Amino acid sequence: MIRALVLLAAVVLQTGLARAETLVLSLATHQVLISSSFTGGQLAIFGAVERDGRTIARAASYDLVISVQGPRGTMVVREKEALGPLWVNQGQRRFIETPGFLWIGANRQLSEIITPQLARRERIGLSNMLIPRGTGFDVDLWDPRFVDALIRLKGRDRLYGEDTRAAAFLTPNLFRANIPLSARAPQGNYEVEVVLLAGGVPLARQTTNFEVVTRGIEQRIGLAARTSPISYGAMTVALAMLIGWLAQIVFRRD
């Protein structure tokens, strides 16, 4: 009986703590369509912080960190080093199961929101999110120079990025942010995670997702290339020869 009561109290206490604040998220759309004129876009995300009766008044205001991760794949970062007079690829690091698109949005500098130690543990921030998942990580494999290079190279195509002014509170409990989608954003499923913090402590997490897909002719082409490669290849070759023949007819003067 006592044991049951203690258990009940523990459950109430725990849910009380964990459920002090909850996040409610809403994306403008769950499907970003790519048409032939797609040159990138923006996706609005709205959210509300719900507080229940037990939520204590907080001295610090809320902070937000939004992360968006695109379809995963393997990335290999190579480094050129001098070999005599030649510059040759020497070292390389393989990043497996790494998002092809990664964006972090926040309402202010991450260093003001959370301590570096906690950020690493909670996987908040660009380089922390690139630490391989699992039981800890091999420091040897996780060479920060290669992680920085990956972020820099992907950043050129605006596929990796951090915007510490992207999120804004409209009211103390209501926020919005714009997720910038680069024109080169890969097709597939995107996971959105929002972490609510106050005074450097994560209070609540909520996830949602959207997908980037092609429609119409682009969709049919992509599908044909993957599902019937023989006819797709044969059609490309036939098209090449046909146009080659046509050009030769059109330009025939003699």
Added chain:
Amino acid sequence: MQLYLPIAEMPINILLILAMSMGVGFISGLFGIGGGFLMTPLLIFSGVPAPVAVATSAAQVTASASSSALSAWRKSLIDPKLALLLIGGGSVGTLIGVVLFNMLRRLGQLDLVITLSYIALLGTVGTLTLLEGARGLRAARRGSAGRLRRHGGEHPRWMRGPLMMRFPRSRLYCSAMPILLFAASIGVAGAVLGIGGGFIMVPALLFLFRVPTKIVIGTTQMQIVFTMAAATMIHALTNASVDILLALLLITGGAVGAQFGARAGAKLKAESFRLLLGLLLLAVAIRFGVELVVPPAEPFSLLEQVQP
């Protein structure tokens, strides 16, 4: 004007791509080479992922080569017998090359091997072509036409052997063996280096086999049509990396450019042709060499293998 490419998964400027492919098509029609060794780096430079660039320029080369090969065929500037031998030998060589490619990749440093052999090949062939062209020009100025054609008894020993064949159109009398061997080694190089090999085949046919320039161009283009059509199919089957929209843009530009190139080539004297081809090959060799020697501003590079 931007167009979204469904396989490359990126938008591209239509006018830029058309201009680029017309330029490459012109050069390919002028010299009778495929032009893949120019198109692929240009595409990668424009931001197209490397596998898509390699696969799609194969489709483009198929188009520009078939355009020039057809006009050469109409003017009887193709030696079909020679072309068949080149295609046969080339296919065997490509198969060996694919095996070699995978072996080299397991050993590592494939990139370095590729770049160095590229520079060596382009540099050697370019220098030889340039010297030959310069010699021809000087000879022409002196009035003594540079004679390349061989007469009876002038044939070197390596041209003799089993299966002696006459190629009346190419004015060639030669054993099938060295031709097959030569085509096979270009096939090997092509598969390992990811090129069609037109830029090696043209000078070799000119200087080793002493085939007339116009026949060389037509015959090489016919061989390229077959090699590159096969390459397009292989790329489409193995990694679905052929972007048909990008190919369509490249083909249109390339086919038009190749026609202008072929026309300009017809007016060009054989000596100037060699000189220009030599310069082009040397320029590409130097470009690769500079990249290898100059300390890079960004030493890191990224290779993506997105799982489907």
